[in-house]
Amino acid sequence: MAPVATLPTPARTPNPEVKSLKGRVHQGPWSELNDIPDPFEGITEPADPSLLPEGFPAQIEGPGAWDGPELEKRPEEWIHVLTAEELAEIEQNVESFENSGRPFSEINKETFPLSFFSSKTLPGLTDELFDGRGFFLLRGLPVEKWSREQSAIAFLGIGSHIGLRTPQNFKGHVLGHVKDLGYDIKEVGVRPYQTRITQSFHTDNSHVVALLSLKQAKSGGESAIAPFYTIYNHIAKYRPDLIHTLAQDWYGDWKNEHGPNEKPYRKLPALFSHKGKIIYTNPGFFASAPRHEGVPPVRRAQWEVSKAIQSLAQEHAIRMLMQPGDYQYVNNMKVLHSRESFEDYEDVNEKRHLLRLWLRCCPPEFKGWEYPEILDTERVYSTFSTADGFEHTYPLEAE
Ligand SMILES: [Fe+2]
16 A cells, blocks of 8 residues: 555545445435424433543533623624725735735745734634634625625635635545535435535634625525524533433444545534533534445434534524625534525526635634644545645636
8 A cells, every 4th residue: 555645646536445325425405304203302401421531511601601682782892894995905915915926825924914803803803713703704805896806815814814725525625615516425425515505503614714705695594603602501401411422432434525534424523622622523424424335324313412503503593694795604512504595697607606715714823713633634624634745726617
């Protein structure tokens, strides 16, 4: 077997080795949940908190345990409208980076210096992202005036002050695109962001995900984000057994986006208690993982806790229609997100379109958390690791 470091150029198509799917391959909405009764039905009294796994609190206090319908009434708390001074600095950086002729891969804190924004505004926003509510929205980037390239420079440039870019798929995209490509979600290797289906609540495979809205759908496409800590508090109070379920190993289907020497699935807990923090990781694509040899069937308790998370997320979510120029940051370790299905315009240039970044946010270079070792490696999030020579790519259009 060739050493990992000398792997050839990454395959540009999903691994073809698995031909049939025994389970569902997308995140939702799961029809399986319809068969699961309400996990809290008939429960009227809180459970004994000592039934929780060791190290897991009875309740998580603080700003991360928010309620969406309440926060929707106070958008000024989580939407930062860029000031004229901030926009001038961003536009100046976009212009000078564009004129430098450098490739996108060289966008970083030094080549896109935001001395004003990063000293005055960003610390408060990243405090919210990691120690507060777990998300924020920047409003006002002039994407309708900018070229696609200029929007991408601003998107990557601001993001470079928040974390390190990580690949989002087997093509090595670090500049990702959320756009309907007309694909069928039932096809092997198709992910929900390439379609216009409803996506149930989930988190992405990175510490932080950022989205910049370029175009809105003709109708629909509403986004929602939901507080995991509020969800945790309800489950811990009434069904502590399901916290055990989350803290045990889950198998996740790589959906054929695994490297040549990798297993086609990953295995890790969905919930960690680490250095005083509760850390949630999406047990993504668990429903289809058992199609792989060596993966046990999905347990009923896993469906039960999935149903609990979906229904509590619906109840406590903030819903929003992202406008062109809205730039959202979400901490994947404490906030879930979803999207409604949508209708698009016929014109390909008018279709709903968002740019996406996946970021690793580790101190001391960036504001972030201390993660358990298993969550502090690129390999957890993508088997196409840069350590194996897989290149980062920056397509300007969805592909
Ligand atoms: Fe997502």
